[in-house]
Amino acid sequence: NAGVTQTPKFQVLKTGQSMTLQCAQDMNHEYMSWYRQDPGMGLRLIHYSVGAGITDQGEVPNGYNVSRSTTEDFPLRLLSAAPSQTSVYFCASMPYGREDEQFFGPGTRLTVL
Amino acid sequence: DQQVKQNSPSLSVQEGRISILNCDYTNSMFDYFLWYKKYPAEGPTFLISISSIKDKNEDGRFTVFLNKSAKHLSLHIVPSQPGDSAVYFCAAKVRGTGNQFYFGTGTSLTVIP
Numbered sequence: 001n002a003g004v005t006q007t008p009k010f011q012v013l014k015t016g017q018s019m020t021l022q023c024a025q026d027m028n029h030e031y032m033s034w035y036r037q038d039p040g041m042g043l044r045l046i047h048y049s050v051g052a053g054i055t056d057q058g059e060v061p062n063g064y065n066v067s068r069s070t071t072e073d074f075p076l077r078l079l080s081a082a083p084s085q086t087s088v089y090f091c092a093s094m095p096y097g098r099e100d101e102q103f104f105g106p107g108t109r110l111t112v113l
Numbered sequence: 114d115q116q117v118k119q120n121s122p123s124l125s126v127q128e129g130r131i132s133i134l135n136c137d138y139t140n141s142m143f144d145y146f147l148w149y150k151k152y153p154a155e156g157p158t159f160l161i162s163i164s165s166i167k168d169k170n171e172d173g174r175f176t177v178f179l180n181k182s183a184k185h186l187s188l189h190i191v192p193s194q195p196g197d198s199a200v201y202f203c204a205a206k207v208r209g210t211g212n213q214f215y216f217g218t219g220t221s222l223t224v225i226p
Contacts, residue, residue, distance in 0.1 A: 004156070031211055031212040032212070033212050033214075035216070040122075040218060041115075041218060042115075042117075042119070042202060042216045042217050042218035042219050043157070043202060043204075043216035043219075044216070045213065045214065045215070045216075048211075048212050048213060050211050050212070058213070059215070090156050090157070092156070092212070094211075094212050096211075099145050099162070099206070099208055100145070100147055100159060100162040101159040101162075102157075102159065102212065102214070104156025104157050104158070105156050106154070106155055106156050107154075107155075107156055
């Protein structure tokens, strides 16, 4: 199993550009989430999904969109990138019924100029 | 406002000694708590968890203590090893809410050989 994969590893955008961060998992996990990690702020939940077709907002959803058309994939879209979205983004998955262990991807480092 | 806080951004400990990492939370609805470990350029990995019905949980060298009245939990690592050097995040959730986790700001642990 590849686990949770994220692409790209690094990305530089200009203010106003849009892009999609990709996340895929091959463990058939129902739960998937997106987090951003910023210095002094820890990991903050952006959006999460409890299954295909179901998504909801986390703590910091503004400026981001998600969709979940399949169990495997959970892309995160930045509609109009802003410097405040410079961060490291992590995707995570967890099987239904578990309370604890999320499996994280390696992260995408995004810089918005 | 951050619902889970780790007030010590960094901690240095000699190899073989005890490492104590602390975490405070404000939301009295939280009833499940976790610790994750993160190495540079990798995603976080699950370490240990505790339910609010317990006040202690052990897994090898790692023990988590929960003080519900103080809304405080701590992670003890005994003995500390150089490979334990990483950033440690505590997290909290309400049981039954799936993947809605709230993370702290992280503590960077350095174990000195």
